Amino acid sequence: MTEYAVRAENLSKHFHLNAERHTSLKARIVRGRLPRGEDFWALRDATFDIERGSTFGLLGQNGAGKSTTLKVLAGIYRPSSGTVIVDGRVSALLELGAGFHGDLTGRENIRLNGAILGLSGKQIGAAMDKIVDFAGIGEFMDLPVKIYSSGMFVRLGFAIAVSLDPEILMVDEVIAVGDEEFQRKCFDHLFDLRKRGATIVLVTHSLGLIRDLCDRAMWLEHGRIKQLGPATEVADAYIADVNAREVQAHQASTIEETAPADESMRPGSGEVRITSLEYLDQHGRPSPVLLAGAPCTIRMHYVAHESVHHAVFGIGFVHESGTNVSGPNSGRQGSWSVASGVGYVDFVIDELLLQPATYEVSTAIIDRGHTFDFADREFGLRVRGRGYQEPGLTRMPGLWREPVAVPQTATGPISAQEDVSAER
Amino acid sequence: MSTAARPRASIWAYRSLIWNFAQRDLKSRFKGTALGWAWSLMAPLATLLTYSLVFGAFFHSPAPGFGNGRPGFFPVWLLAGLVPWTFFLVTISISMPTLLSNGSLLQKVYFPSFAPILGAAVAILVQTLIEFSILAVVLILFGNYGWTWLLFPFWLAIFVAFVTSIALSLAIMNVHIRDLAHLTNVALQLLFFLTPIIYQITLVPADWHGIPLQSIYRLSPLTQFVESLRQLAYDLQVPSLATWLQLLAWTAAAISLAFFVYRRYGLDIGEAI
Numbered sequence: 001m002t003e004y005a006v007r008a009e010n011l012s013k014h015f016h017l018n019a020e021r022h023t024s025l026k027a028r029i030v031r032g033r034l035p036r037g038e039d040f041w042a043l044r045d046a047t048f049d050i051e052r053g054s055t056f057g058l059l060g061q062n063g064a065g066k067s068t069t070l071k072v073l074a075g076i077y078r079p080s081s082g083t084v085i086v087d088g089r090v091s092a093l094l095e096l097g098a099g100f101h102g103d104l105t106g107r108e109n110i111r112l113n114g115a116i117l118g119l120s121g122k123q124i125g126a127a128m129d130k131i132v133d134f135a136g137i138g139e140f141m142d143l144p145v146k147i148y149s150s151g152m153f154v155r156l157g158f159a160i161a162v163s164l165d166p167e168i169l170m171v172d173e174v175i176a177v178g179d180e181e182f183q184r185k186c187f188d189h190l191f192d193l194r195k196r197g198a199t200i201v202l203v204t205h206s207l208g209l210i211r212d213l214c215d216r217a218m219w220l221e222h223g224r225i226k227q228l229g230p231a232t233e234v235a236d237a238y239i240a241d242v243n244a245r246e247v248q249a250h251q252a253s254t255i256e257e258t259a260p261a262d263e264s265m266r267p268g269s270g271e272v273r274i275t276s277l278e279y280l281d282q283h284g285r286p287s288p289v290l291l292a293g294a295p296c297t298i299r300m301h302y303v304a305h306e307s308v309h310h311a312v313f314g315i316g317f318v319h320e321s322g323t324n325v326s327g328p329n330s331g332r333q334g335s336w337s338v339a340s341g342v343g344y345v346d347f348v349i350d351e352l353l354l355q356p357a358t359y360e361v362s363t364a365i366i367d368r369g370h371t372f373d374f375a376d377r378e379f380g381l382r383v384r385g386r387g388y389q390e391p392g393l394t395r396m397p398g399l400w401r402e403p404v405a406v407p408q409t410a411t412g413p414i415s416a417q418e419d420v421s422a423e424r
Numbered sequence: 425m426s427t428a429a430r431p432r433a434s435i436w437a438y439r440s441l442i443w444n445f446a447q448r449d450l451k452s453r454f455k456g457t458a459l460g461w462a463w464s465l466m467a468p469l470a471t472l473l474t475y476s477l478v479f480g481a482f483f484h485s486p487a488p489g490f491g492n493g494r495p496g497f498f499p500v501w502l503l504a505g506l507v508p509w510t511f512f513l514v515t516i517s518i519s520m521p522t523l524l525s526n527g528s529l530l531q532k533v534y535f536p537s538f539a540p541i542l543g544a545a546v547a548i549l550v551q552t553l554i555e556f557s558i559l560a561v562v563l564i565l566f567g568n569y570g571w572t573w574l575l576f577p578f579w580l581a582i583f584v585a586f587v588t589s590i591a592l593s594l595a596i597m598n599v600h601i602r603d604l605a606h607l608t609n610v611a612l613q614l615l616f617f618l619t620p621i622i623y624q625i626t627l628v629p630a631d632w633h634g635i636p637l638q639s640i641y642r643l644s645p646l647t648q649f650v651e652s653l654r655q656l657a658y659d660l661q662v663p664s665l666a667t668w669l670q671l672l673a674w675t676a677a678a679i680s681l682a683f684f685v686y687r688r689y690g691l692d693i694g695e696a697i
Contacts, residue, residue: 015695071531071694074533074534075430075534076530076531076532076533076534076694077692077694077695078430078691078692090534092532092533092534094531094532094533095528095532099529099532099533101448101452103451103452103455104448104451104452108447108448108451111444111447112444112445112447112448115440115441115443115444115445116441116444116529116533116535117533118441118535119440120440121440144455
């Protein structure tokens with residue numbers, strides 16, 4: 001046993017891209033040789049080690065070479081150049097239930113899959129009960145898998161892959177299946193495997209998973225290693241890059257996107273109307289997305305056809321699920337006069353409490369009971385996070401304190417608990 | 425270039441997987457059918473009846489006498505030729521699409537590409553052994569048996585190695601050149617009639633427009649395998665040493681071809697599919 005489960009040096013993999021992938025005899029005879037296609041480098045000069053017993057995350061955009069890397073490590077592809085040494089029994093979870101045969105029963109498929117993963121009949125027999133138990137599909141185990149629901153299919157596939165006690169487990173984005181309970185079971189099992197010293201290589205788009213589960217991570221871009229290091233650092237750098245990219249991609253379309261269709265069709269008397277919304281990031285620069293938890297400014301551009309007095313500006317944020325999340329307005333700060341012409345009103349936010357999601361934004365200009373302008377969900381807002389995602393629509397600012405032990409009193413623990421809450 | 429990500433591949437190391445593939449083929453083939461396994465004997469039986477009727481009853485094709493001296497019986501003589509031919513035909517036609525039908529699996533898990541093909545061959549061999557047993561029973565009923573039968577396992581081992589090697593080469597090449605499946609189907613049909621199965625080789629003219637046709641016939645490995653089995657089982661004679669050497673030579677050539685094809689084209693099946 002060496003210190004490393006995987007050692008890859010200058011690993012490269014390229015594919016020939018032929019317009020027609022499969023050569024026909026005719027093509028061979030007519031051209032006399034294989035048609036030359038374009039070379040595509042799915043992985044180029046990757047050098048990395050994976051320590052035994054560690055969990056290694058692979059991240060990157062679609063097509064960056066993550067799956068190719070995993071397939072090379074799993075032995076499905078041979079490297080075009082470079083060396084890779086994988087030391088230990090590999091169980092690859094590239095697709096759950098890939099080796100199932102519909103006419104065979106669950107139990108028969110376990111035997112077949114175990115053999116494909118390289119286990120002897122004896123080893124499979126020993127693991128059989130554990131698999132049956134883990135899959136939790138009851139009497140379906142003795143029925144052909146073609147009648148299984150997709151959930152049962154996945155359960156059985158995962159149960160086989162993890163119960164056969166792999167030394168090195170390669171997982172490709174498969175955990176995001178099954179019901180909540182099963183997912184939790186899978187995660188527990190991955191953590192458990194890690195604790196028992198298995199090496200795990202994980203391809204995932206979930207940065208939370210990278211942070212929680214992985215020790216180290218590798219960020220691939222166009223087949224090359226962009227960053228390799230501690231998982232949290234790589235995940236942070238990656239999400240920062242993704243956010244920056246989105247800002248860049250949407251920069252040009254910002255104005256058009258937030259411009260309403262036709263102002264005169266809106267409800268309201270129309271003396272003054274909102275023409276567009278502009279989102280400014282913490283540095284005051286226009287940005288198509290806002291960062292959750294960061295300072296920002298929402299700039300409401302208006303056009304006043306005549307000057308009005310006592311105008312109150314408001315914004316409403318509607319979550320994509322339809323929930324009205326928040327509706328701040330300037331009423332508490334009094335009402336303002338607006339001179340005729342164009343201008344803008346800033347709503348300055350110290351810390352954006354909205355969770356990452358896409359929101360629809362309504363704007364309104366009112367004067368007590370009178371509506372000048374109401375743009376019902378005409379604008380859009382994308383809020384992006386840094387990879388952390390709490391449940392819910394907004395964050396709840398607060399500070400957690402360390403647990404405080406309360407000495408047992410004669411009145412019992414219940415009243416003690418009440419005491420604690422009373423203190424707060 | 426290193427392939428250290430893959431375990432060392434020897435056929436022996438993968439015997440459990442090969443057997444599991446064979447079991448899968450056997451179990452799934454007749455699952456859900458009322459007659460189940462009996463179907464596996466229907467096709468050869470139908471072939472036997474058809475040819476016996478057409479050639480035995482209508483054309484009065486003669487059959488050579490049994491090895492025990494009794495007059496020959498055409499259907500039995502035909503069966504002795506049909507069983508090895510059926511093994512050859514079915515192994516090749518079933519294993520050719522095997523890699524393509526296991527394509528999704530080959531792209532998700534690594535296992536050597538020979539495993540599903542050999543598994544298919546083992547599954548067919550199980551059926552063929554049943555057919556050989558029926559042949560043996562029939563021959564025993566005719567009182568036609570002898571010590572030459574002891575050489576049968578030896579003959580079978582050579583034949584299985586030959587057929588499997590050819591099937592493996594064709595199945596791997598089929599992934600790269602898709603025309604091969606169609607070409608092979610045509611070739612198999614021609615080969616059936618170019619092999620003395622439903623007629624005796626003595627019917628082939630020794631000299632046909634100056635071409636030594638029968639000698640060319642005798643060079644064909646399939647002719648040799650079918651003829652030598654009939655000698656062992658039906659004529660109760662031991663094939664000549666030259667015949668055995670030729671069988672071994674053909675088989676060695678087939679195994680070499682399979683090795684070459686596997687090494688050259690069989691290692692990157694996962695990405696060629």
